[in-house]
């Protein structure tokens with residue numbers, strides 16, 4: 048059954064653009080095209096819109112699925128903030144997380160990442176006084192790497208003709224950084240293992256430890272949060288709530304519980320989509336926000352996939368790691384329970400990040416390589432208006448999809464006792480980590496629920512339960528096909544896979560896709 052996200056569905060025979068998936072990239076593309084007068088239809092298979100920006104409610108609580116903090120939006124002049132303001136008509140508000148956005152916990156030591164790049168450096172030099180040079184050089188390299196990324200990403204949106212002419216020059220400076228791993232760059236600056244572990248202590252934000260991740264990915268995340276973290280006032284659901292009216296103003300609609308079965312193609316030109324219930328809806332342009340793996344593996348007709356050898360492209364990229372998330376509901380307000388806004392990244396004392404990941408993947412009973420604690424109710428100043436006397440906490444760790452693969456053919460909530468037992472064991476291990484950091488919340492927990500990679504697959508349609516779409520290793524950034532344009536006329540991609548994981552990356556993908564469709568430079572409008 049197809050439902051409208053708005054009060055009154057206004058499904059029409061044809062649209063200017065149909066967007067498959069209502070993630071941040073899909074919504075941004077929809078809003079930007081709507082602002083240019085296009086009538087856009089967003090089709091979302093989940094019963095709620097927003098992709099990883101959606102929230103779910105149970106037992107009198109609400110949890111955010113894929114937003115814990117967003118950088119750069121506290122400055123009205125930042126491009127990210129301008130974009131958010133533009134696509135939401137200035138309706139989305141942000142709450143600053145305060146002085147310390149991330150706390151890196153290694154064994155029983157902790158290291159705070161402090162807001163403001165000068166403060167960040169000062170604090171790091173306080174922890175590692177003998178490493179002042181390395182720390183200063185590191186911060187400079189982060190800025191340098193990020194500076195090269197603008198032209199790299201713009202090269203993805205310009206016309207193939209211009210790309211042939213200029214692409215090489217636009218991309219070359221970026222490759223100098225993206226071809227290196229985070230570990231290579233950090234080790235060229237210091238031999239201090241703890242400093243390396245701390246500086247790469249946000250690797251969970253992109254899912255790959257330092258020996259495997261591209262330095263460009265690391266740099267973009269580090270830079271993104273240098274000015275601190277922010278949370279949407281009213282929770283992540285405010286994103287879709289504030290974008291939906293912009294789409295509606297041009298006659299567009301977001302439909303939920305609306306699964307696209309196949310993209311319709313004739314003479315190598317996309318002209319519509321066939322829904323799961325058989326209905327065909329037409330549009331001039333079709334955009335997929337469903338992830339490149341899902342799109343090429345399941346949504347395009349096999350003839351088209353074969354014609355353009357699209358499966359060969361997929362051989363060159365890898366899905367990212369999967370995750371489990373423990374959603375906790377507590378009795379007592381964030382103030383009563385002294386719950387911080389700062390995120391905690393907890394790491395084993397022994398071994399570098401890569402060694403800890405390998406040890407765990409070889410034997411899942413070994414210590415978690417990373418445990419992430421996030422406190423959404425403390426970050427959202429509106430939380431206590433909606434949920435007085437209550438708090439929420441999320442705990443995340445990485446897990447291989449294979450650990451849950453054997454339950455792939457079972458249904459959500461009916462996966463059997465063994466599955467539930469494994470979930471409960473993981474939940475208890477994660478709770479222990481929480482109590483070590485916040486002993487005051489022990490005994491205050493009302494309810495908890497663990498999501499697994501199968502949950503991600505069920506709700507977000509990522510086949511391997513991948514947390515961040517594609518892996519962010521050096522080779523990913525060399526793949527020329529991770530662009531909005533595809534070999535099929537009038538068919539485009541958007542979302543994290545064509546830029547990087549992260550709400551900012553997905554937001555920016557909407558800019559690139561809109562530029563590719565309309566040929567207009569959206570950034571100029573801003």
Ligand SMILES: Cc1cc2nc3c(=O)[nH]c(=O)nc-3n(C[C@H](O)[C@H](O)[C@H](O)COP(=O)(O)OP(=O)(O)OC[C@H]3O[C@@H](n4cnc5c(N)ncnc54)[C@H](O)[C@@H]3O)c2cc1C
Nearest residue numbers: 068070071072092098099113115116307542543549550553
């Ligand atoms: C646990 C977790 C924590 C995160 N924390 C942060 C954070 O703190 N800060 C940050 O910046 N980023 C964070 N991220 C990353 C960020 O949420 C994502 O990178 C971003 O939201 C992805 O947006 P997207 O546009 O690629 O689409 P997605 O959010 O992946 O949405 C794709 C949509 O397509 C829909 N779809 C798929 N197939 C079909 C079909 N056949 N028909 C119709 N619809 C379909 C799916 O249901 C889904 O809604 C986190 C992610 C996760 C999972």
